[in-house]
Amino acid sequence: MKKCFLFFLVVNIVHSVLSQENDGLALTPPMGWNSWNKFGCNVDETIIKEMAEAMVNSGMRDAGYEFIVIDDCWQIGRDSLGNIIPDSERFPSGMKALGDYIHSLGLKFGIYSCAGSKTCQGRPGSRGYQFQDARTYAEWGVDYLKYDWCYNEGQNAEAAYKTMSDALKATGRPIVFSICEWGDNEPWKWGKGIGHLWRTTADIRDCFQCQFDWGGLGVMDIIDRQAELYPYAGPGHWNDPDMLEVGNGGMTYTEYKTHFSMWAMLAAPLMAGNDLRNMDRQTREILTNLDVISINQDELGQQARRFMDMGDYEIWAKPLTKGEVAVCFLNRSSEVWKLAYNWKQHTMYFVKDVNLHKYQYKIWDCWKHEYIGTTNEKLSADIPPHGVLLVRLKK
Known part of the structure; x- marks a missing residue:
């Protein structure tokens, strides 16, 4: 009897460890679209709905893209109970209705917050409200959370991200968790089991090779910073060199092909950042290249x-x-x-x-x-x- 008990105890412990490391989410690099690179703070309900529709009509959904992620500036405050308040002028139908519409198209709904007291654009962050915000996101039907690092006020990064990770898991809703602290605290060393992907560098810029004083990087500079991080990538835990700039006009057709090819080789999340409503033929050709996407989405999950x-x-x-x-x-x-x-x-x-x-x-x-x-x-x-x-x- 004692041997049976010990056997089942070991099995449960192993199962618990595996569950913490791999919860069945993001077994291949996430694919989708994010509002920031093209629209910044100029986001609203109409734009998000039209992007979701364009993802379907362009063939991107059929190519594997599934997340529609609203980045910063959707939130304006908190009510008397501390609940996060969306901008009612820009999102008059509310986030639950918007999420329902995205889901009705066979897509998934993503949103943005920050581990600090404020977001990078000065909107309310989630510090001190992690569990409350996570419950709200789950009620809205959120499937993906990008979590930034501005106004972090000296927090320990691993602890801060684990708190939100625990909050998301406590909701019972499967939510992909994107750690976005720009690689400052080497999240590849501690992020597995906390998040499903983690930014490895400063923000991408729409250029082949360039660096900015505030930390923006071009495609080649980002590749160099991610090159040696291959031991940390795999199913459910990905190095994230930031979103795609394909179609935003800062590079040539050849350079965008290189950008997309290398993100595929790096097993990077493929999060488009252009205006999907008016893509030219070349942009659509790049973003829906199934041969390249199949390399990115290969189940082995190894980074080049x-x-x-x-x-x-x-x-x-x-x-x-x-x-x-x-x-x-x-x-x-x-x-x-x-x-x-x-x-x-x-x-x-x-x-x-x-x-x-x-x-x-x-x-x-x-x-x-x-x-x-x-x-x-x-x-x-x-x-x-x-x-x-x-x-x-x-x-």
Whole structure:
């Protein structure tokens, strides 16, 4: 009898630990849309509804995008009981009705708050109201919470985020929790089991390579900061290099393809940040590229590693299920990279199920959507400035 008791005790403990680490949410990187990059504080009920409709009509929902997230500036105060008050002029129907509409389209509803006393735009934060706000969000039907770090007043980051994490779990509603403290406190070391994703850098800017005094970073600068964080990514816990800028006009078509390709390789959340209502053909082509999305959403959940670093030229590799691998040749330079790559010359030591010396693999170009040879041949290509060649090796 004692042995049986001990057995069941061990099983329950193991189950409890696993449940804390993986609650079944965000088993692949979250995909959706967030209002901030395009609209900032200029958000309202009409815009959010139209974005949700555009996500469906554009084919993005069918491509895997599901979250519609309202960022900062939806809240204006608290009532006498401390309940958070949405801006009734901008959201006259209320958040519950808006969430219901989003759900009616087969999408999920996301919202924003902050671990500090105020949000980054000076609206009421959740400090001191975590459990009350979490219950309110659950009542509204919220499926995703982005939680910022402004006005944090010297709090311990891990403790602050765990408090809100506990509050969300206590509601009984499955809510994806996005930790957004900009990587200042190395959340990749403590975020697993607290959040489902955590920002690794300062805010993204709509540029290929640039840095700003206040902390904004371009695409290449963000990639460099995330490159060595691959041990911390996996199903239910993702490194987040911030939202996508594809379609916002600050980069070229080639650069946006690179941006999207590398976010896919990094197993990053794919949160679009453009105006979905008026996307041009090229923007829609990028955001709904199923070959690239499948690399991002691969169930193995591994983040790519920088396999070879040759200065302006880099080769990244991402292990995939079914013994496949995605390889991205990244040209950071302002000149064409005349690639001539011998697959047999280098060993991808961390890709356990792929043996380029023993087997022949077919090479699938994820932007041309066609086979371009095999690994028994040298791969030759002209990769444009700031461009990529993204391929998938298949047996």
